[in-house]
Amino acid sequence: MKNLSRLLFAMLLVFGFSNTYAQDENNPWAIGFGVNAVDFYPNGDGAPFGEGFGDEYFNVGDHWNILPSLSTISVARHITGGLSFGVTGSINKIENYGEESVSDLSYYGLDGTFKYGFLNTSVFNPFVGVGGGYTWVDEIGAGTINGSLGFNVWFTDNIGLTLQSSYKHAFEDYLDSHFQHSAGITIKFGGKDTDKDGVYDKNDACPDVFGLAMFNGCPDTDGDGIEDSKDSCPNEAGTAEFNGCPDTDGDGVADPDDACPEVAGLKELNGCPDADGDGVADGDDKCPNEAGPAENNGCPWPDKDGDTVIDKDDKCPDIPGTVANNGCPELSEAVQKSLNEYAKTILFDTGKSSIKAHSEEVLKNIIDILKEYPNAKFTVEGHTDSSGSDSLNMKLSESRALSVKDYLVKNGIDEFRLSSKGYGETKPIDSNKTRAGRANNRRVEINLVK
Incomplete structure (x- = not known):
């Protein structure tokens, strides 16, 4: 219980850090739970990368100290791009101290790490880290400078597996430098999605309106594949050709511009038909089945005397004449x-x-x-x-x-x-x-x- 209390105290310190950091752009926090292994046999005479350094890195049975329970908790927030800062608290029991066997020495660690992740949009996310912290072994502590390598494998946008290996170089002779490995589950959280459409506000062009990911969180009310802001008829399904508006009668004139939306017509007559082809829409044509000029309401001009000169131009409308004589008879x-x-x-x-x-x-x-x-x-x-x-x-x-x-x-x-x-x-x-x-x-x- 004493060890657990110290770990929890360390976590309270972690949660008290400034919120100016972020885990990623949409989920500002990440918390991790897992187990850790401590290896006091880096060798190289205590100098990183010296002769023999890391020769027995994978000698789990002789050198690794593993506490088979929850032994690592971390909290992190993102700074910018792939850069984040996190704090990790860990506990362990040391039975192998290099080449020596000891009797259950206590181990506590509190470390702060700057991490830089690669392939942040990928399922596989490798990272490097650098930082420092303080480590206690048998209640005797010393500061360390740390370097880390690891990767995340994301099962979902928010949950993933994290594997990490750190080299912790001690500043005091009474604490040996060592490796600390960890494996655990990382959960990202804290992203704001006001409209609950699955698109975080930071990337949501319409953060207060439920929308679709394909339109950056903006809605497509009529479901025609054209987002409302670009849809001239957002409440009626249409086509891209008509900016999201329908063409019910299929005459090539969108319904809002079609004076006769239920009947196929001509573009030049605002979508209305012209049965007799005289250029006067049927609705305005008093003789829809007989061609006539617009000035006569679509009806043919009368020719009472049948001389082919219409009455309006016929100076003798009641007497047959000739075209040359304006509808009047010519004197032979x-x-x-x-x-x-x-x-x-x-x-x-x-x-x-x-x-x-x-x-x-x-x-x-x-x-x-x-x-x-x-x-x-x-x-x-x-x-x-x-x-x-x-x-x-x-x-x-x-x-x-x-x-x-x-x-x-x-x-x-x-x-x-x-x-x-x-x-x-x-x-x-x-x-x-x-x-x-x-x-x-x-x-x-x-x-x-x-």
């Missing part, structure tokens, strides 16, 4: 000729511009023709023979042309479509030397304005 040469055949038969009172009553039937035929071409414009031209003065003939032709124009306007022809002009005797179509020729020259013509 035959119709123009027929129009003037009628016009030639309009008769006036002699020397006057008043139209004779029996010309009304002819004028009615002219009006019917003009109404068939509602977009066409015409000039009413008056002509005379050479009888009389030029000035009187000019005035007479002008007044007769105007008289015909006024008649047409009063009977339903838009005034803006008509103009009138007199040419007098300047444009004869026959000889003025004969009665028949002069009769032909006295005429009215109605010509299309081109």
Whole structure:
């Protein structure tokens, strides 16, 4: 009990050390339990590495003193990288003191060691150590300087087997230098994992939120393999192509950007379909199965007269015409000729511009023709023979042309479509030397304005 009390006292001193040390970056403390063996036969005349030094290093039966119970306890904390500092307390009973046999001498050791470990991320972790301490044999103590070699074999992240061999060189003649070997279990602890996700806070990019090791402790709420911080849809499983968002209808437009997420559509229409291919999404298309322009809500423009000129561009929407004439009928040469055949038969009172009553039937035929071409414009031209003065003939032709124009306007022809002009005797179509020729020259013509 006396020996155990001393060992426990030594451990209390160990636990009182400053917490500025660390065992590793995530588990700041490590405690070890095991057994130790003391060998007072390093030889070499007490000088390390002298002749014969370590010749009987493995002579367990003749030189090793082993206490077959818990005889070593250690506590350590890491400083930086692979460097740590630890304190070890040990007890033993000495029966072999070099080449001599003694009677159960007590052995106590309290040692501080700086260790440098290699391959710290590996299951196998070798280390070297240097330090010093104080050793008592039969209650007589002396200081030592120590050098150590050993390795850890980690069964888990926190539990491992530690094997170590130290050479303890004594400063006093009354204590011989010796080897001390130890084997035991080391347990690392003290790592902080606030969110309990198995990733220590030091390495946890999201220390307050339960996460996954593959994302440095950050969560992937929807389980799509994209961590929430990089996931545009953290609560809906998606694909990397769409930054973690789904594409329910498989049209290549992510659901948040898809105006029609349940129906496959076109990217240029924000994921909505266009059944008739007119560039107007079906939801906005009043004629989804007939192609039409957007300005007509996706419906084809009407063409009431069927002349292939749509009504909005058709200046004669109710009368079939030609594209060249903006949907209005074109006056053919035959119709123009027929129009003037009628016009030639309009008769006036002699020397006057008043139209004779029996010309009304002819004028009615002219009006019917003009109404068939509602977009066409015409000039009413008056002509005379050479009888009389030029000035009187000019005035007479002008007044007769105007008289015909006024008649047409009063009977339903838009005034803006008509103009009138007199040419007098300047444009004869026959000889003025004969009665028949002069009769032909006295005429009215109605010509299309081109």
